[in-house]
Amino acid sequence: MKPYMEMTKEELLALKKELSAQYKEFQTKDLRLDMSRGKPSTEQLDISMGMMDVLSGNVDLTCDDGTDCRNYGVLDGIKEAKELLADMMEVAPDYILIYGNSSLNVMYDTVSRSMTQGVMGSTPWCKLDKVKFLCPVPGYDRHFAITEYFGIEMISVPMTPDGPDMDMVEELVASDDSIKGIWCVPKYSNPQGISYSDETVRRFARLKPAAKDFRIYWDNAYTIHHLYDHDQDHLIEILAECKRAGNTDLVYKFASTSKVSFPGSGIAAIAASQNNLVDIKRQLKIQTIGHDKVNQLRHVRYFGDIHGMIEHMRKHADIIRPKFEAVINALEQELGELSIADWTNPKGGYFISFNSLNGCAKAIVTKCKKSGLIMTGAGATYPYGKDPNDCNIRIAPSYPTLSDLVLAMELFTLCVKLVSIDKILAEKKDKEQTKENA
Amino acid sequence: MKPYMEMTKEELLALKKELSAQYKEFQTKDLRLDMSRGKPSTEQLDISMGMMDVLSGNVDLTCDDGTDCRNYGVLDGIKEAKELLADMMEVAPDYILIYGNSSLNVMYDTVSRSMTQGVMGSTPWCKLDKVKFLCPVPGYDRHFAITEYFGIEMISVPMTPDGPDMDMVEELVASDDSIKGIWCVPKYSNPQGISYSDETVRRFARLKPAAKDFRIYWDNAYTIHHLYDHDQDHLIEILAECKRAGNTDLVYKFASTSKVSFPGSGIAAIAASQNNLVDIKRQLKIQTIGHDKVNQLRHVRYFGDIHGMIEHMRKHADIIRPKFEAVINALEQELGELSIADWTNPKGGYFISFNSLNGCAKAIVTKCKKSGLIMTGAGATYPYGKDPNDCNIRIAPSYPTLSDLVLAMELFTLCVKLVSIDKILAEKKDKEQTKENA
Numbered sequence: 028m029k030p031y032m033e034m035t036k037e038e039l040l041a042l043k044k045e046l047s048a049q050y051k052e053f054q055t056k057d058l059r060l061d062m063s064r065g066k067p068s069t070e071q072l073d074i075s076m077g078m079m080d081v082l083s084g085n086v087d088l089t090c091d092d093g094t095d096c097r098n099y100g101v102l103d104g105i106k107e108a109k110e111l112l113a114d115m116m117e118v119a120p121d122y123i124l125i126y127g128n129s130s131l132n133v134m135y136d137t138v139s140r141s142m143t144q145g146v147m148g149s150t151p152w153c154k155l156d157k158v159k160f161l162c163p164v165p166g167y168d169r170h171f172a173i174t175e176y177f178g179i180e181m182i183s184v185p186m187t188p189d190g191p192d193m194d195m196v197e198e199l200v201a202s203d204d205s206i207k208g209i210w211c212v213p214k215y216s217n218p219q220g221i222s223y224s225d226e227t228v229r230r231f232a233r234l235k236p237a238a239k240d241f242r243i244y245w246d247n248a249y250t251i252h253h254l255y256d257h258d259q260d261h262l263i264e265i266l267a268e269c270k271r272a273g274n275t276d277l278v279y280k281f282a283s284t285s286k287v288s289f290p291g292s293g294i295a296a297i298a299a300s301q302n303n304l305v306d307i308k309r310q311l312k313i314q315t316i317g318h319d320k321v322n323q324l325r326h327v328r329y330f331g332d333i334h335g336m337i338e339h340m341r342k343h344a345d346i347i348r349p350k351f352e353a354v355i356n357a358l359e360q361e362l363g364e365l366s367i368a369d370w371t372n373p374k375g376g377y378f379i380s381f382n383s384l385n386g387c388a389k390a391i392v393t394k395c396k397k398s399g400l401i402m403t404g405a406g407a408t409y410p411y412g413k414d415p416n417d418c419n420i421r422i423a424p425s426y427p428t429l430s431d432l433v434l435a436m437e438l439f440t441l442c443v444k445l446v447s448i449d450k451i452l453a454e455k456k457d458k459e460q461t462k463e464n465a
Numbered sequence: 466m467k468p469y470m471e472m473t474k475e476e477l478l479a480l481k482k483e484l485s486a487q488y489k490e491f492q493t494k495d496l497r498l499d500m501s502r503g504k505p506s507t508e509q510l511d512i513s514m515g516m517m518d519v520l521s522g523n524v525d526l527t528c529d530d531g532t533d534c535r536n537y538g539v540l541d542g543i544k545e546a547k548e549l550l551a552d553m554m555e556v557a558p559d560y561i562l563i564y565g566n567s568s569l570n571v572m573y574d575t576v577s578r579s580m581t582q583g584v585m586g587s588t589p590w591c592k593l594d595k596v597k598f599l600c601p602v603p604g605y606d607r608h609f610a611i612t613e614y615f616g617i618e619m620i621s622v623p624m625t626p627d628g629p630d631m632d633m634v635e636e637l638v639a640s641d642d643s644i645k646g647i648w649c650v651p652k653y654s655n656p657q658g659i660s661y662s663d664e665t666v667r668r669f670a671r672l673k674p675a676a677k678d679f680r681i682y683w684d685n686a687y688t689i690h691h692l693y694d695h696d697q698d699h700l701i702e703i704l705a706e707c708k709r710a711g712n713t714d715l716v717y718k719f720a721s722t723s724k725v726s727f728p729g730s731g732i733a734a735i736a737a738s739q740n741n742l743v744d745i746k747r748q749l750k751i752q753t754i755g756h757d758k759v760n761q762l763r764h765v766r767y768f769g770d771i772h773g774m775i776e777h778m779r780k781h782a783d784i785i786r787p788k789f790e791a792v793i794n795a796l797e798q799e800l801g802e803l804s805i806a807d808w809t810n811p812k813g814g815y816f817i818s819f820n821s822l823n824g825c826a827k828a829i830v831t832k833c834k835k836s837g838l839i840m841t842g843a844g845a846t847y848p849y850g851k852d853p854n855d856c857n858i859r860i861a862p863s864y865p866t867l868s869d870l871v872l873a874m875e876l877f878t879l880c881v882k883l884v885s886i887d888k889i890l891a892e893k894k895d896k897e898q899t900k901e902n903a
Binding site: 067069076079080082083084086095099100127128131132135136139143144151154172176177291292310313314316317318320322 | 502504505507510513514515516517518520521522524526533534535536537538565566567569570573574577580581582589591592607610611614615723727728729730748751752753754755756757758759760
């Protein structure tokens with residue numbers, strides 16, 4: 028098949044007829060497929076069921092230091108959980124604070140605290156005329172939702188294969204003291220699956236922000252979420268790099284076990300410098316007496332240590348890998364030669380980023396939906412839900428079964444083709460009109 | 466023994482000598498007793514251990530409506546948990562939103578949200594010059610800590626045996642639109658164990674606040690925490706009463722299972738009108754994808770229904786009741802005739818409120834500490850930690866064993882006597898001086 032752009036109007040119309048027939052057939056199938064969110068599949072949840080057996084009525088729920096996990100107390104998490112999460116987050120246990128079940132909640136609370144209290148003694152952001160965040164795009168919709176909710180102005184920064192455009196980031200943070208943060212998913216990024224290059228991380232650690240309350244919001248959600256045993260991305264540890272650069276307090280690092288154990292029933296954590304942790308704990312002790320220590324202990328007893336966790340992640344990879352490969356294969360096979368789209372091919376994480384021709388993403392997602400396939404809303408990967416080129420679609424392969432996924436990708440690529448043909452035909456028509464008018 | 470006030474200087478000095486000897490003996494015992502917080506005892510935690518057995522690797526973690534509790538989703542809590550907590554909170558399940566492990570956290574979030582977003586469309590409190598809360602005193606230190614943390618001015622309102630002084634509450638909220646809330650522990654109050662009278666609740670529901678974003682923060686922490694099977698306080702349900710009074714949106718009601726199952730590993734909830742819930746959920750969906758549904762299911766499967774919960778609370782009562790009685794007995798026996806103190810005698814909750822002679826509370830708590838008994842800090846029951854009369858001490862009988870408690874009360878009453886004698890002697894001296902000078 029030759030690129031659509033090189034086809035004549037007649038060829039395209041013939042192709043459209045053929046593809047439309049296929050699409051109509053899909054519509055009779057009453058499909059209900061959901062690829063909208065990065066949700067683990069049932070099969071993945073099943074591999075963690077042993078977690079329900081490690082604690083029982085006969086098991087002592089006491090920590091090594093004598094803490095009874097069943098009672099009040101221990102604001103920053105039990106020692107054993109700090110050690111486990113510290114290994115997962117590649118920092119020392121002293122730099123960790125264990126939270127509840129959701130790292131999104133930790134991030135929300137971090138922004139909320141900055142709004143009403145400021146950061147390490149700075150003016151509370153709610154007292155400022157303007158607060159801005161940098162948002163590498165495409166990015167994670169729930170990040171953008173937090174900053175939008177708090178009335179924080181979002182400035183898009185384009186992603187490159189090495190991470191955010193660092194020239195732009197450096198210039199912006201150095202010149203504008205109303206810029207207080209940047210959202211990052213530095214490893215297997217949402218939605219591209221890109222991992223920041225060594226150079227990018229080093230430049231992040233060496234930022235010279237005009238605002239002393241500027242922080243990097245380093246959401247390392249996919250730190251151990253590899254697809255392959257050996258072909259893994261490696262990310263320079265940001266806290267250590269900031270320390271080396273003399274920028275100790277520059278970063279908040281977030282993670283959770285949501286996609287390790289059970290989403291919604293895992294444990295989340297923040298890692299940061301001592302100065303930041305003191306500032307956070309001053310607030311946290313007002314907010315709560317402590318998080319769920321029994322669940323912390325459950326995780327510790329189940330995984331044992333980071334090695335147990337890594338072995339567990341292999342089982343997840345074994346389930347997810349074929350799904351990523353099925354998506355990539357379908358895209359290559361169906362669209363590879365057509366020059367109407369490109370996509371990423373990640374080695375980990377939960378997403379593939381897909382770019383259609385400009386102005387086609389919304390129409391593709393709508394067309395999918397009309398045949399029973401729910402994709403992440405077009406535009407969701409941009410601040411305010413507005414993709415200026417209307418081309419980016421996030422593909423989340425994890426939740427459907429493999430056979431459903433194959434079917435879904437058949438439908439998806441079909442919709443991409445149909446919408447692209449319409450777009451090219453419309454352009455051709457425009458050109459003809461322009462010629463006629465000339 | 467006659468009242469201390471009626472004793473001569475010589476009698477008091479002789480008594481002081483005798484009691485000081487007893488105190489010195491205590492100091493040699495190297496005691497380490499903690500009565501500072503309302504913590505369940507180990508014996509109480511043991512009765513909930515069955516909770517660790519209801520879920521296992523072989524148990525289906527699916528809700529009746531098909532929700533897989535192990536995956537993301539369900540912002541407001543699983544249906545079964547809503548039903549259980551609704552029965553506990555005496556409202557319909559539709560008026561409930563299930564949160565994480567801590568009702569304190571829910572209250573903090575509620576105030577925090579009002580600071581940055583306002584209440585149902587009102588001006589965010591952080592944009593106002595002045596925000597005030599009414600604080601019935603003595604009251605709960607962690608409530609006061611939240612309002613102090615957010616820079617909210619606290620106005621003390623005296624408690625009566627029927628609840629807060631409602632004449633004062635009505636007048637203040639009607640006349641000052643910067644008053645945005647009032648902290649209430651309406652049943653078995655912290656620290657007095659007072660339950661608001663029917664009249665008080667009715668007047669609360671009929672408040673006419675000047676501020677349309679005024680809310681009653683109704684922390685019903687001890688709703689089913691009775692000491693006795695039959696001799697129980699009854700509280701009019703505030704949401705229904707507000708509805709009857711045409712004041713549907715006036716109240717946020719908070720509760721948790723912290724002192725039902727495991728503190729820190731329970732589930733918390735808010736109950737409020739539909740308008741309020743819509744306002745809260747609009748924010749909550751930005752903050753989190755959902756709370757821990759597995760733990761919600763664990764509670765539902767363990768308690769079954771409200772009857773199971775009530776039966777469970779009987780077991781707690783059987784452990785706590787003798788402790789409350791031991792405290793009351795010690796107070797009556799040691800201080801009953803001395804006219805140097807009074808105290809409450811609650812039928813539920815976790816605390817007894819003790820009033821010494823004015824100006825003695827701090828000295829008593831310090832004297833206890835020097836012999837190894839930690840009481841709640843004097844002043845803690847007042848906003849900003851400042852008890853204007855320095856007389857109130859919160860007694861928390863639940864955590865120590867019964868034998869430790871008997872010992873602790875021996876020491877406590879001894880300290881009360883010694884500090885009171887010093888106070889009376891000092892007053893006598895002042896009077897003599899005044900006479901001499903005259």
